Amino acid sequence: MKETVLKVENLSKLYRLGEIGTGTLSHDLNRFWARVRGKEDPYSLVGQVNDRTSEAKQDYVWALKDNNFEVKQGEVLGIIGKNGAGKSTLLKLISQITSPTEGSIKAKGRIASLLEVGTGMHPEMTARENIYLNGAILGMSKKEISSKFDEIIEFAGCKLYMDTPLKRFSSGMRVRLGFAVAAFLEPEILIVDEVLAVGDAEFQKKAIGKMKDVSRGGGRTVLFVSHNMSSVKSLCSRAIVLEHGQIRFDGEVNEAIHRYLTEGSVDGVYEYKEFSGDDKNTSNEFVQINSIGIKAVGKHYGEPMNINNELSLVIDYTKKLSDVRLDTTIQIKGEGGNYLLASGSGSIDDMDNTTQTGRIRHQVILPSNFFNASSFYVNLLVNQNRKKINLRVDDILKFDILPKETALGQYMGKSQVPLRPEFKWTYAQTDELT
Amino acid sequence: MENVKCIFENKNMGKGLNKIESWDVVIKPKSSWFKLNLRELIRYYDLLVMFIKRDIVTVYKQTVLGPLWYFIQPILTTAVYILVFGKIAGMSTDGLPKPVFYLCGIIIWNYFSECFIKTSDTFLTNQNIFGKIYFPRLIVPISKVVSGLIKFCIQFILFLGFYLYYMFQEGYSYGPTWYLVLLPVLLVLMGMVGLGFGLLFTSLTSKYRDFKFLIQFGVQLVMYASPIIYPLGSLEDGSTLKTVISLNPLSHIIEYFKYAFLGKAEIIDWGIWYSGLFTILVLFIGIIVFNRTEKNFVDTI
Structure with missing residues (x-):
């Protein structure tokens, strides 16, 4: 059995709604006073469920509430959900950008997050300098980067522009460069957030392929967030569906995609x-x-x-x-x-x-x-x-x-092509056969 | 019966404890008050170097004069001080050549204000990076202090030029003293007090922008409350003014610095200890507040 490398327990995150003004200063003071007396945070009790369409009734909202899951080594876990369901918050918590309000996250090995490619790259510096800078920000040592430098350049496909300042690069090229650095990162847990949305088709294919290699060959764990169901499907074996800050489904990827797309249906009659x-x-x-x-x-x-x-x-x-x-x-x-x-x-x-x-x-x-x-x-x-x-x-x-003549519920198979129209086919013999 | 049950449960608990696995990263809502993960900071040493390089290299990109700006700024400031405070106001320079006296104060002050101002907007200027990726946040302010030190060293060369030039001119007699051995201590203290205040203020500004305005003129005000444009000795002994300025921990570092090079300044024995203790206290508070802020500032900035 594979080892559990990431364990999320009762993870919750409370966010304040509205602007920061004079009201928050008094909240801060109240909260501080409560902490001094050893009491519970007076505002955590009033958070409402994260449903962006409903009216704001309280000042606080639970972006995530009581989420539990585990990820095993080498697993590629997809995280899907509508906009504002809490996907990004979850990734931010796991990548230590912000801390949870309640609950805990435990992990084995280095966690590297790719919530954006090319984070911290400086437009005035050359591509070469930026590879080192970006690599260092992602947690690589100078030695590591130097040893992989040629591969990175080749992956990005920008050898010609090595000593050109980054500001002269097109946005697509910047993404390629950023992803190339990240692709050679060797963390035990890699967190990826829809960074593949940019870049041309060839590059997207390359990037997905690289991520597959990372998980299969390297035995590394990947957490992948995307709205693109085909990339989730091709990359992940398992997925969780987030809805209003809570995990609604955790399991096989096709089933998860199905749940996500049919969210909100009643009695199983979707039609x-x-x-x-x-x-x-x-x-x-x-x-x-x-x-x-x-x-x-x-x-x-x-x-x-x-x-x-x-x-x-x-x-x-x-x-x-x-x-x-x-x-x-x-x-x-x-x-x-x-x-x-x-x-x-x-x-x-x-x-x-x-x-x-x-x-x-x-x-x-x-x-x-x-x-x-x-x-x-x-x-x-x-x-x-x-x-x-x-x-x-x-x-x-x-x-x-x-399929034809099948009663409801019997069909369980998978099709290869979604459309199979009956076009008009004809035939004629064009050759004398002997 | 109950006792037996208890023992049974305890046994189970013991087994559970043995099974507890070791985690490399544990993320929890609360952490200890003072957390300075030195091992992590050392692991990110290469990042520190890259940040310093970025700060130094990119500042004067696409300028004609380039690094010369490091010299021009203190020279012009000195010229203005000579004119305004020296000539018009006629303030004393302790019998020292005006350019040397003012430049000496300016470079050490620049070092402090660079450390303080640059670190005090750590969260604001880096919110994009901080919001996307994790690395020990303290790396950024530390890198600012180190690049401030490098900038100081460059300006120090300028100071040395004037210093040696006027030393061999007629009518001036000054020279270095044994206090010069304290120079590294003074520079560390100056950098750390700037860092400490910077950490404190960046944490406050991340939620309440009001402090940003305070910093802008606050630094100006504190400069006048430090013996930069006047010698501390020129103030009347026992006057309230002198007491107030002696309470400014920066005053002693500046006076020791001046004394080390020029041999003329008013140094008080307890001064350096006072400044040292103050620095440690500010730095300690600064790190505590910074640590508490870095965990959640992304949500409030």
Whole structure:
């Protein structure tokens, strides 16, 4: 059995909401007075759950609350969650940038964090000097850097510019240089936060490959935070899903991605959702989404949808503006979060209700024998006058397509390609066979 | 019955203790009051060197005169002091050549103010780096003190030039004294008192920016409360003014420094001990406050 190298226990972090002003001075004094008397922090009791959409009721919020997990040696743990779920706070705590309010983190070996590439690089210094500077900031000794110097330059691919000040570099080149230094870091635990989002495709591939090597060959542990489900999937074996500052799921990566993308669904029926006007995610001053659903034509919501079923996707919304044309667009993504297609009602030439307000229903029929047996995710966009986007709801809907003639719940297999349309194939013999 | 149970539990606890694994890093909400992890600081020695190099190399990049600015600034300041305090106000320089007298005070004062001002905005200027990566935060202020010392050494060469030039001029008689052996002690004290105050102020500024304004004119005020532009001996003995200025721990370091080179200054025997104790106290408090601040300053800055 592999050794546990990172252990997180009851980890919580309290943040203050709002600005620092005169109020905080009195809070500081109160807190100090409480500590002098040996009492508990008077403000820790009142923190509210970290839900960014709800109204601020108290001055303090728990960015993280009572989180426990362990990571074994050589494991690549993905951390996923929506914006503001506490991912970055968690990484900051583990990389010792800020300290927890409660709980503890225990680790074996050096921890190095890559929350940003090229931290501390100075624009006036040359690339060579910056490699040494950045390496030192990351905790490498001069000797270590010197021994890997040639490899670093080669990885970054900027031998030509070695003695050029960094300020003359393009932003992409700076990232390459920064990542190259970090890639040759040899900590026991490496923490990576979406730094791969920059840089060209070739470099991203290189970077992901390097991270895989680090964990497999070197037996090092990697904690990886990303919104890009395909890189999480290709890199991680296990993932945790953070929601409102708490771990909602901890386990196999595909299952975790599934949980993340279907967050907030009720009763396991993902194919139909209703929304109230209070939900700020699905309504604003222009439009309010009432419901969205997908089903096989001739069946009910929640019944299995097969490859050979024609699908009907219905969006019901309330239009709050008169004299504008509102259109809905759907984007469909595959299991890994890759975009597959987009289609919108903008293709309707005459829409006669543009002057009125009220409830509108858009329906789109998706052809049969088009999707493969897999899971799909829908983004919904509402456009005004076919130009401006008024509302965007990511992952509003999730649906599964089953192979032909399979009852609900039986299909467990994985597909290789998300789309398998039945195009028109013909054949003709072009050669005389003997 | 209960006793038996207790023993049983204790046995289990004993086993548990044996199993407790050794962790290299333990992150907890609270730590001891005074934590100076010297081993960690030594491990990051290379980073210290890189920071010092960065400070020295990058300051005058893309300037025509480059490192000459290290000389120009004290020369111009000296010229202004000669004009304003020497000529217009007619203040005494203890019978010493004006350029030597003022320059002597200016370089030691510059060293202090460099150490203090540069370390006092550690958190503000480094919040980007500190917010992204961990290394012992104390490395940054220490590097500022060392680069301050290097800057002092460069300006010291300038001082030596004037010092030797006027020594062989007619009408002046001054020279070094045995107090010169105290020079390293004086420089360490000056740097450490600057560091101590700097650590204290950077911690305060990280949450309350009010202190930033205080620092700006505070340094100016303290300079006038130190014997830089006047000899301590020129003040009337027993006057309140003299008492106040003698209570300024910087005064003694400056007077000892002047005495070591010029042989003319008012040095008090307990002065250096007073300054030394004060320095240790300020540095101690500074490190405590700095340690407490560095843990969470990212959230409040």
